[in-house]
Amino acid sequence: EVQLVESGGGLVQPGGSLRLSCGTSGFIFSDHYMDWVRQAPGKGLEWVGRSRDKAHSYTTVYAASVQGRFTVSRDDSKNSLYLQMNSLKTEDTAVYYCGRRRQGSGRHAVDYWGQGTVFTVSS
């Protein structure tokens, strides 16, 4: 069974830093691109960033709203995905979800999601 479990949420002051984690099981983690998606309170879904797989050199892509502040990384030996968030703003407050992209080259959608972790930026 495919499972994704986010952790690391909490309360951080503006300008601070935090790292979220997404632990996975039930599939070959190294074969999949992985995404972070967030949802601000009462708002819709917003794509945050992506880590490509080993075959694509673990390259990353980001939304403009987080480019230069957030870093997506992964540790295939631990089947885990990370989101390092720096220079945090109040507008980064959201539930953060990790998602597994369907396997294969070319364009694919996310097929499995974690349950989300809540993160608040406030003084």
Place this chain on the structure above:
Amino acid sequence: DIQMTQSPSSLSASVGDRVTITCRASQGINNWLAWYQQKPEKAPKSLIYDASSLHSGVPSRFSGSGSGTDFTLTISSLQPEDFATYYCQQYYDYPITFGQGTRLEIK
């Protein structure tokens, strides 16, 4: 960025109704479109990928169609568990973008 516009933003319907939600992309995205269902305080759930392919385990009353810029999600006979918010998403180009969501409520 590719803008995704869903209509309607909200919809009231009854159990057993046939419901259609529309998603329009600001430029052509071939068939690189997904639909997700989200219930309050829950994670999104994958329904459809590549515009018309059903994700494993999703009931056959859900279907998707379209290509290019115009897409639809249809629920053939609404069940009580289908009342939720639905999002379309394009993965044709970066940044990946979502529609604003369609809230499906019980009439």
